[in-house]
Amino acid sequence: MATKSRTFLPIENSLKMRYLEQYAHAVVHYSSKYNSHCSYSYAPHNLVGKYVKYPSYGDFQEAYFLRSYGKWWKTSSATQKDYRPQDFDLLGAEDFITLEFGSTVVPREIFIYEVYNPGAVIRIWGRLKIDPKWHLLWEGFPQKCAPKSRKFCPPLRKINCLINIIRLEFNQSHLEYHTAIDAVLLSGYQPETTFQSEIIRHGLTEVKFNTPQTIRELTVGDLEKRTKNQGDVSENLEPVDCFCLLPDEIIINIFHYLDLKSLSRCAQVNHRWNKLARDQTLYQNISLKIYWYLVDTETLDHFQKKIVNLKKLDLSWCNEHQLYFHQRLNYDYHLKLQSIIEGASKTLTHLSLNDNYFVDFDVIGKINQCTELVDLRLHNSFNWIRCPLDKLTNLVSLDLSLTYIIAQDLIQILMANPHLENLNLDLCEKLVLVDQIVETVAMFNKKLKTWRSWKSFYFTPDGIRKFGLCQNLEELDLGWCLIDRDPGDCLLSIANGCKRLKRLILSEWRGLSEQLLMPVILSCKELTQIDLIGIKTITADVCENALFRLPKLRLLDISFCDGVRQSEVEIWRQQYPHITIQRSCEFIVTDYL
Amino acid sequence: MHSLFVTGRLISRALLNGIHNNFSTASDPKLQQKTEPHLVSAVCGFSKERKIQRLAKGQFGDDAWFMAKDKIADVLGVADGVGGWRAYGIDPGEFSLHLMKTCERLVSLGRFNPTNPSELLASSYYELLHNKKAILGSSTACVVLLNRENSTLYTVNIGDSGFMVVRKGRIIRRSEEQQHYFNTPFQLSLPPPGYRADVLSDRPESASSDNFQVEDGDVILVATDGVFDNLPQNIILNELVKCQGERCASRLQMVANSIAWMAHSLSFDETFVSPFAERAFANGINMIGGKPDDITVVLATVAI
Numbered sequence: 051m052a053t054k055s056r057t058f059l060p061i062e063n064s065l066k067m068r069y070l071e072q073y074a075h076a077v078v079h080y081s082s083k084y085n086s087h088c089s090y091s092y093a094p095h096n097l098v099g100k101y102v103k104y105p106s107y108g109d110f111q112e113a114y115f116l117r118s119y120g121k122w123w124k125t126s127s128a129t130q131k132d133y134r135p136q137d138f139d140l141l142g143a144e145d146f147i148t149l150e151f152g153s154t155v156v157p158r159e160i161f162i163y164e165v166y167n168p169g170a171v172i173r174i175w176g177r178l179k180i181d182p183k184w185h186l187l188w189e190g191f192p193q194k195c196a197p198k199s200r201k202f203c204p205p206l207r208k209i210n211c212l213i214n215i216i217r218l219e220f221n222q223s224h225l226e227y228h229t230a231i232d233a234v235l236l237s238g239y240q241p242e243t244t245f246q247s248e249i250i251r252h253g254l255t256e257v258k259f260n261t262p263q264t265i266r267e268l269t270v271g272d273l274e275k276r277t278k279n280q281g282d283v284s285e286n287l288e289p290v291d292c293f294c295l296l297p298d299e300i301i302i303n304i305f306h307y308l309d310l311k312s313l314s315r316c317a318q319v320n321h322r323w324n325k326l327a328r329d330q331t332l333y334q335n336i337s338l339k340i341y342w343y344l345v346d347t348e349t350l351d352h353f354q355k356k357i358v359n360l361k362k363l364d365l366s367w368c369n370e371h372q373l374y375f376h377q378r379l380n381y382d383y384h385l386k387l388q389s390i391i392e393g394a395s396k397t398l399t400h401l402s403l404n405d406n407y408f409v410d411f412d413v414i415g416k417i418n419q420c421t422e423l424v425d426l427r428l429h430n431s432f433n434w435i436r437c438p439l440d441k442l443t444n445l446v447s448l449d450l451s452l453t454y455i456i457a458q459d460l461i462q463i464l465m466a467n468p469h470l471e472n473l474n475l476d477l478c479e480k481l482v483l484v485d486q487i488v489e490t491v492a493m494f495n496k497k498l499k500t501w502r503s504w505k506s507f508y509f510t511p512d513g514i515r516k517f518g519l520c521q522n523l524e525e526l527d528l529g530w531c532l533i534d535r536d537p538g539d540c541l542l543s544i545a546n547g548c549k550r551l552k553r554l555i556l557s558e559w560r561g562l563s564e565q566l567l568m569p570v571i572l573s574c575k576e577l578t579q580i581d582l583i584g585i586k587t588i589t590a591d592v593c594e595n596a597l598f599r600l601p602k603l604r605l606l607d608i609s610f611c612d613g614v615r616q617s618e619v620e621i622w623r624q625q626y627p628h629i630t631i632q633r634s635c636e637f638i639v640t641d642y643l
Numbered sequence: 644m645h646s647l648f649v650t651g652r653l654i655s656r657a658l659l660n661g662i663h664n665n666f667s668t669a670s671d672p673k674l675q676q677k678t679e680p681h682l683v684s685a686v687c688g689f690s691k692e693r694k695i696q697r698l699a700k701g702q703f704g705d706d707a708w709f710m711a712k713d714k715i716a717d718v719l720g721v722a723d724g725v726g727g728w729r730a731y732g733i734d735p736g737e738f739s740l741h742l743m744k745t746c747e748r749l750v751s752l753g754r755f756n757p758t759n760p761s762e763l764l765a766s767s768y769y770e771l772l773h774n775k776k777a778i779l780g781s782s783t784a785c786v787v788l789l790n791r792e793n794s795t796l797y798t799v800n801i802g803d804s805g806f807m808v809v810r811k812g813r814i815i816r817r818s819e820e821q822q823h824y825f826n827t828p829f830q831l832s833l834p835p836p837g838y839r840a841d842v843l844s845d846r847p848e849s850a851s852s853d854n855f856q857v858e859d860g861d862v863i864l865v866a867t868d869g870v871f872d873n874l875p876q877n878i879i880l881n882e883l884v885k886c887q888g889e890r891c892a893s894r895l896q897m898v899a900n901s902i903a904w905m906a907h908s909l910s911f912d913e914t915f916v917s918p919f920a921e922r923a924f925a926n927g928i929n930m931i932g933g934k935p936d937d938i939t940v941v942l943a944t945v946a947i
Contacts, residue, residue, distance in 0.1 A: 089773040090754060098752070111774050112748060533772055536836045560777050561836025584777045586835075610776045634775070 061156050061210040065246055067239035073100050074149040074234050078215065081367070081405045081430060082145040083452075084115040084228070086477050086505050092230075094147055101233035104163040107199040109609070109634040113165050113230035116145055117476075117504075119222045122579060122605055126525060126553070128447060128472035128500040130427055133362035133400055134337035137309040141172040141191060143219040143340075146367070146405075154178065154214040155238030156250060157187060161203050162218070166230035168200040169193035170220040175343065176213035178251070184343040185211050192221045197635075212241070212250050227632060293323075302329050310341070330358045337364035339402075347379065350386040360394035366404035366427075384408050388416045395419040404429040404449075411436065418442065428453060435480065439463050451476035451502070457483035461490045470495045476504040476527070485513025492519035502527040504555075514540040518547030529557035529581065536561040545569035552576050552602075557583040564592040571596050579605040583634075589613045597626050609634030680794040682717040682863070683889065684710055684943035685896035687903035691869075691910075691937045699740065701747075704937030706867045707739040707782075711750035716757040718750045720764075720786035721939050723804050723867040725830055728780045731838075738771070738780030738833065745770045746786065758854070760788040761799040765847035768831050781832030781844070785818060787865055789857065794947055796857045801850035802828035803868040809883040810861045814876070821851060825926040828868070859947040860888030869936035870902065872919035873910045889944050899942040906940070909933045 061067070077094045084092040091111035103110045123129060132138060157176055164171075174187040188204040216236060222229055241247035293301060305313060305327060317327035333356045338345050345368040365387070387408050391398070398420045403409050409431040417426070418441050426442070427449040437450075437459040445467040450460070451474045464470065464487065473491070475481060484506050491498055498520050503509075509531040517523060517540075526548070537559055544551070551574040556562060562585050570577075571592070577600050582588050588611045596606060608614055609632055619633050690704030701707055705724035712718065722742050724735035745767040749755050755763040764786055771778050783802025790797060798806055798818065805818035821829035823843060832844040857863075862883045864870075870879070879902065886898040909915050910933035919934040 085773055089770055090749065090752065091770055091773045092775075095752070102748075109775065532836075534833065534836050558775070558777065560779075584775050586777050586779075612777075 058208040059210075060208070061250060062158075062239040065241070065249070067156070067241055067246070069237070070153055070155055070240040071235060071237040072151050072153055072155075074098050074236075075152040076150045078148040078150050079405070079407075080145075080147040082117045082220075083477075084117050086479055086507075088479075097147070097149060097231060097234055099233065101163040101165075103165050103199075104201070104232045105199045107165055107197065107635070109166055109228070110230065110232075113232045114147070115166075115228050115230050116170070116220060116222055117228075118144070119167070119225045119228045121223060124223065126500065128449075128474060128502070128525065130402060130425075130447075130449070132337065133364040133402065134310075134335040136307060137311075137337050137340055139340045141189060141219075142221045142223060143172060144222060145220045146217055147220075148215060148217045149234055150179070151214045151216070151236050153240050154212045154247065155236065155240045156210055157206055157213050157216075157236060157238040159203060159235075159237045160187070160206060160216065161201050161235040161237075163199070163232040163234070164202055164229065165199045165232045167195075167197070167225045167227050168202060168229065169195040170222045170225060170229040171202060171204075171218055172221045173219040174204065174206070175217040175219070176211070177215050177217075178212050179214055181251070182346070184217070185209055185213065187213075187216070192224050194224065210250060210253070212247060213238075227634060298326055301326050302331065305329070305332055310336070310338075328356060330356070333357045334359055335362040335400075336360065337362070337402075338368050339364050339366045342367035342369075347382045347386050350383070350390060354386070354390050354393065357390075357394065359397045360390075361397055362400035362425075363390070363394065363398060364400075364402040365406060366402050366429075367406070369405075369407045380408075384410075384412070388413055391416040392419065396422070398422060400425040402427040403431065406431055407433060410434050414439065429474075437463075440466060443467055445470050447472040449474040450478060451504075453478055454480045456480050457487055460487055464490045465494050468494060469497055471497050471522075472500040473498065474500070474502045475506065476502050478503070478506065481506060482508050484508050485510055485516070488513045488516045492516045496520070497522055499523060500525040503531060505530040507531070507533070511535065511538040511540040515543045518543030521547055522550060523548040524550050524576075525553040526551060527553070527555040528559075529555045529583070532559045532561065534560060537566055539566070541566050542569045545573045549574060550576055553579040555579075555581040556585070557581050557607075559585055560587075563587045564589055567592055568595065571599055575600065576602060578602045581605075581607040582611060583607055584610040586612045590615065590618045593618075593622070597622055597629060603629055605630050605632070607632040680789060680791045680857075680945065680947045681712075682719065682789050682943040683892055683895055683946055684717075684719060684941065685892060685899040686710070686939070686941050687896070687899040688939035689903060689907040689937070691935050701743055702736060702740050703939050705736040705739060706869070706937040706939040707736065707743040708865075708939050708941050709743040709747040710941070711747040713750050713753055713755075713757070715791055716750070716755075717789040717791070717943075718746070718755075718760065718763070718786065719788075719863070719865050719941050719943060720746055720784065721804050721865050721867050721941055722782045722784040723802070723869075723937070723939075725781045725783070725832070731835065733779045733835075735780050735782075738778055739782040739784075741771055741774065741778050742767055742782055742784060742831070757788065757790050757792070758795075758797055759799075759852070760786040760797050761847065761850050761852050763788070764799055764801070764831075764850060768847045771833060779833050779835055781830040781834070783828050783830050783868070784850075785865055787863060789945065794857055794945075795854050796863070796945075797852070797854040799850045799852045801845060801847070802830050803871070804866065805868075805871060806863060806865045807879065807883070808855075808857070808861055808863050809880060809887065810858060811887070812880075812884050814880060815861075816853070816855055818853075819851065821845075821849075825922070825928070857945045857947075859945060861945040862887055862889075863943045863945065864902070865941040865943070866902075867937065867939045869910065869934070869938035870906045870940055872934045872936065873906045873917050873938075874902070875918055878905065883942075886942070886944060890946050895942055895944060899940045902942070903938050903940040906938045910935045910938070 074097050080094045083094055092115040094114050096114045102112045172192050173189040175184045176187045177184045187206045313327050317324045399422050410433040414434050418439050421441050423442050424444055425447045429449050430452040435454045437455050443466050446469055688703035708721045710719050722739035724739035726735050728735045783804045785800040785804040787806050788797045800818040803820045808816040829845045882902050886895050889895050913932040915933050917933045920931050923930045
């Protein structure tokens with residue numbers, strides 16, 4: 051809290067402490083990953099310990115990779131639209147990872163070893179494992195960086211607090227390709243005695259103006275902004291309250307443009323505003339994702355009192371406040387979550403609970419009562435296996451990526467929801483009978499536009515052939531689905547059936563050959579994105595065909611395609627400047643003896 | 644593994660201690676008492692090709708090796724890429740190198756079972772499938788693991804690479820070759836999808852595992868078939884006996900060098916009746932001379 055009036059006194063000057071540098075000790079939570087659980091390539095766990103590849107630059111399996119990059123993912127119709135556009139994150143955090151360190155320190159420096167496409171880190175948070183309060187250590191806009199490895203050392207906010215957990219937030223939307231991080235180093239001063247650490251924890255070394263910090267009040271970061279704003283307001287404000295002249299309806303209409311934080315502040319202005327700011331129509335859509343660090347049982351309770359006709363609810367990421375904390379608080383939070391969903395079951399149409407630990411069998415049971423649901427997102431939640439969502443019949447979008455859903459339950463859902471358009475099954479490892487699922491989709495979900503099943507290892511060419519029956523399919527993500535099998539003629543039936551295909555991801559179909567791919571290029575004229583990572587048999591010929599024959603093509607990923615020479619790619623890049631041709635750099639620095 | 648670097652540090656630390664104590668003691672006796680079981684190791688090898696093609700660490704021609712250690716175990720391994728893949732435009736060294744590199748990484752991450760190296764080999768093999776770079780080919784492999792807690796050596800071997808353990812001048816353990824037929828060893832393979840039916844591919848589970856207690860001073864040789872096919876057993880034994888109980892990494896290195904060099908020169912000797920020639924003769928093939936092959940020698944002594 052470095053306000054202008056007070057100078058910051060580093061704690062290490064007044065207490066004798068030990069300076070310590072440490073690499074991450076464990077990974078606690080993450081929202082995105084490239085690979086499945088069984089594999090250590092590209093996995094979050096690669097962030098543990100010292101860097102292994104830095105200062106080399108390239109696409110290394112020993113580093114942590116995020117799944118998405120650039121604008122390509124946002125153009126899809128399956129991507130979640132903001133439920134409450136007023137509450138947007140200025141820095142646009144898309145993913146996060148939480149790391150635990152072995153020793154508790156007062157943070158002074160953090161080094162992030164970025165080994166591929168650096169510049170995605172936008173925020174760093176820190177906290178103590180036993181304390182639910184997060185401290186913002188640094189934030190900044192995503193950066194455009196030169197393509198070389200970088201030891202990123204952001205200037206940390208000067209605070210005297212103890213942390214042993216940090217959370218990095220990423221915005222990859224400006225990157226050319228996947229970003230990769232090799233290691234994270236946290237350095238700072240470690241208290242030598244328990245007494246010292248208690249003093250620091252309770253902030254006894256400095257006088258503190260204690261303000262209660264809930265979502266209705268303010269965060270540390272905003273205090274500075276508010277003090278500034280107050281200065282401006284007092285200069286310009288005339289003693290007449292123009293709002294007196296406006297009718298309630300107009301004020302409420304204006305309130306509709308405000309984010310939740312501003313609304314909460316408005317409610318503190320005067321009685322009239324307080325009454326107006328409680329208007330039910332203001333709280334039909336609620337998205338607390340960007341306030342994840344503030345959301346606790348009390349906050350949920352607060353909103354539960356305001357909402358009547360809740361339509362859209364986004365509680366993604368909103369569990370960090372609770373984690374590892376008190377068992378009873380967890381229990382309360384869990385119950386509150388259930389009761390909110392239950393209370394809104396008649397009206398709720400959109401529900402997003404991505405990366406939320408508290409989604410379990412009980413919560414799924416409550417979700418099942420929300421029969422109006424159109425959009426359901428349960429990305430990255432592992433506390434449930436059985437998913438008896440048999441009462442939902444109106445689903446249009448369903449995101450079950452990174453879950454343990456099993457085929458039996460999924461088939462039941464698919465059969466009951468004829469309007470389903472978007473289905474995301476990335477990295478679902480318990481999904482064994484995928485072929486049967488495709489068969490069900492082809493029969494019951496004629497409107498399906500998006501199918502994603504990145505890394506489903508149980509596909510057979512027969513199952514994939516059935517996608518030919520889904521005529522409305524626009525997006526087909528079958529990356530890593532047929533690693534070591536011969537695809538046969540399954541692409542032919544897709545070429546014949548799915549004329550509207552826009553995005554086709556066939557990463558690592560190592561048995562694919564030119565002849566098998568050509569039918570798609572010849573008949574799917576709508577294709578804008580093709581992904582052919584790691585297919586050795588792809589030749590320059592078929593790439594040229596794709597570039598030439600597909601008028602709408604914008605992205606062609608031929609990384610690790612050894613059959614295509616770099617010189618040819620350079621020529622194509624000049625010939626087709628509107629098409630992005632991705633070519634992952636493999637090894638720039640190799641370790642020699 | 645007790646590398647030179649660590650030795651250097653121990654010595655310098657001992658010296659520092661000495662200085663502190665006014666030169667009263669040259670080394671700290673506690674330091675030596677506290678050492679737990681570990682391996683002192685050395686590596687040497689030659690590529691079959693005379694000219695130098697690659698210089699990647701951990702690789703000799705199509706052979707690859709690794710050494711890694713963790714809190715609870717020291718692990719060594721060699722792998723021999725099957726050369727037949729060159730005809731298909733696949734670099735045979737890539738598979739073996741990645742297999743070993745992945746083993747090394749899994750050990751350094753602590754993601755292995757310290758009593759079962761075959762799990763390590765299997766997970767390393769499956770990990771290759773998850774690499775964006777399509778790694779194709781096949782390889783034999785041999786991995787030995789010294790568990791510090793119970794000073795037991797756990798071994799796993801697939802194909803004709805192997806290990807040999809010598810104690811007090813006698814061979815106490817030696818791996819057995821696994822072959823489908825003459826000169827065609829068991830192998831882990833990731834063939835191109837179209838060729839799956841024509842390629843010999845053995846599951847990582849078919850590897851033969853073993854475990855036994857080791858004692859202080861035991862010598863462990865882990866090597867590829869380039870060594871065992873060209874050097875008769877008694878020559879190898881003669882060399883290994885020299886380094887029983889050796890704790891100096893550089894003296895161990897000299898023995899490893901001489902084994903590798905002998906194997907290398909004999910492999911190009913056209914008149915020498917090599918073990919390979921003997922076995923060929925037993926299989927009804929009339930040939931004489933060494934078998935030119937890549938050679939990798941990983942030599943280690945147990946220090947308890």
